[in-house]
Every structure is written in C-alpha cells, then in structure tokens.
Amino acid sequence: MTIELIFGITLGYHPDSYTYLEKSSESMPLNFIENPKNFIGTFYYVIVSFFDNNTVLLLSFNIIIFALTNLCIYLKIKNSLFNNGYVYFFSCLILIFDPYRAHLSVHILKDTLIIFSFILLLCNINNFYSLFFLILGFLMRFQFYGYLPIALAFSSKKLTFIYFAIFLSALFFFNILEFSFQFEDQDKVSLDFREFDTIPNFVDYAFPYGDILRSLLWPFFRILDLAVIFHPLYFLFFIQSLALVYLIYITKSYLNYKFLLFFGVLALIAYAAPGYNSYLRYSQPVITGLFLWIGFSNAKNRFEKFK
Secondary structure: OOOHHHOOOOOOHHHHHHHHHHHOOHHHHHHHHHHHHOOOOHHHHHHHHHHEEEEEHHHHHHHHHHHHHHHHHHHHHHHHOOOHHHHHHHHHHHOOOOOHHHHHHOOOOOHHHHHHHHHHHHHHHHHHHHHHHHHHHHOOOOHHHHHHHHHHHOOOHHHHHHHHHHHHHHHOOOOOOOOOOOOOOOHHHHHHHOOOOOOOOOOOOOOOHHHHHHHHHHHHHHOHHHHHHHOHHHHHHHHHHHHHHHHHHHHOOOOOHHHHHHHHHHHHHHHHHOOOOHHHHHHHHHHHHHHHHHHHHHHHHHHOOOO
16 A cells, blocks of 8 residues: 555545445445345445445455455465475465555455455355355355356366356346446446556457457456556566466466366456456456466366375
C-alpha cells in the first residue's frame, strides 16, 4: 500500500471501490440474513456495509484475507517447497506473495475474497468444507461456476462427477452460450479504458473470428506476459510469469492433460472479457489455482520419481 501511494496509486484507481462504498446501505446485512439468495454475486456490498463503509477496516480485512490465502497455499505445497533447489523455492515464493494479488488486496475490491474462496475450495476439495467455499464463491461472483472445471484437476473421482455436473447444469440453466464473464458494469468501466491497455482484442474482426483469436492468444499473453511487448508497465507481471513458466517447465505440467482445464477456462474468460486489464482480474483465480496445482499435485508426483 505504501509503495502504491508513493507512485500515486490511490483508492480511486479502481472506480468500483467508490461504487461499493456509495451503494452499500446499513440495511444490507439484515436483508442478507432474511434472504441470502438476493445477494448472489453482490455479497461484497454486504461486507462493505457490515464494516460501516470504513475504508481502514475494509482494507485491513482484505489484507488479512490475502495473508490467509498465502498461508493456505504455503501449507499445501510446503512438502515440495524446500526439497527442489533454490530456483524452485524462490519461484514459489514469488507466486505465493503474488504482487498483483497484493495490489488487489489494498483496494476495496472483491477479487481478494473471490481468490480466497476459490483457493480454499481447491485446498478442501475432497471434504465437506469445500461446500462452504463454493457457496461463498457464488455469493461473491455469480459466474463463479466458470472456474469449476479447474476443480476437476484437484477432486477425487467421486467428486469429479459432482463438479462437472454443477458446471454443465449452470451452462444449461443460465444459457451460458454467451458465457457472460462481463460481471458488474462498474468492473468493465474501471478496467477497459486504461491508456496503457493497448493489447489487441480483435473486436474489429467479424464475429466470431475476433473472439476466437482472443480466446486462443490471450491465455498465452497471460501466462507468458506477452503484454509487456505492448506496454512496459506490464513488466510488473514479468517476474511472476517467469516463475510460473519455470515451474510449468521443470514439472512438465504442460504434458498433463489437466493443464488443458486451466487453459480452457482462460480461453473462455478471454472470449467474454471486455479488455485485457479486466481479463487480468477475472483470470487471476485461474493463475493462482494453476500455481497451486503445479506446486502440490504435479510437482509432488514429478519430484518423487527422482528420490
């Protein structure tokens, strides 16, 4: 937070922060208790109201959630963290203390809680606690079901069918042929029009060619940080991407068919994301989940072969 303030990145950098503060009312916590389903996808307004729109308390809450997310990731991968060399160790640390997630945590945004819900869902995927984080995820973002295919990479065979059924049911019931990852209007407005967002989105191409190109290319842009070619500001993601690519390579995760689950979800988000900066936010749970999968499941199996 201090570093961002030095560089002039204040609370108003994300206009949605003001939207949450302005549209939250004192009655929301009570209304939520009376009828929770009315707050699916908008629960963060209830949280803002619960903290009486106090900026200091809300930022402190976000920072604590960010720290708890990091702790859960660490506990999940610690067995492989210290046994595979210094490059592996520091690569994991970069991704545990992800600078972009840190940035999101020092603003009044729901992304930190969404990532927390998703990571805790993955960490508890094979027990009853996962249900709580699944519900919390839906409360935070209505389209949380779009992330569920990734749960198949972590779940047991018994639960694989359940999560796959939930995902397909959501696609059918909500008619997600359009796959609207274009969440609240304020999210789109705050993220689409940065002067440095010059990454091609191919919107000038006839439907559906532009959407297909975006779906095929943006996942590579996200994982490899190819966006830095278009603006030097994206160098902030370069070290993170370097660490992620190293882990993907050293564990040979790209050879595992489950890697396609992550790439597929990234492609679906790219299909509907209105701009690359919004794509960064919507895809962050996927990138964090990808690191968790590499650091826990794939890395564990890979390195045990050489012991």
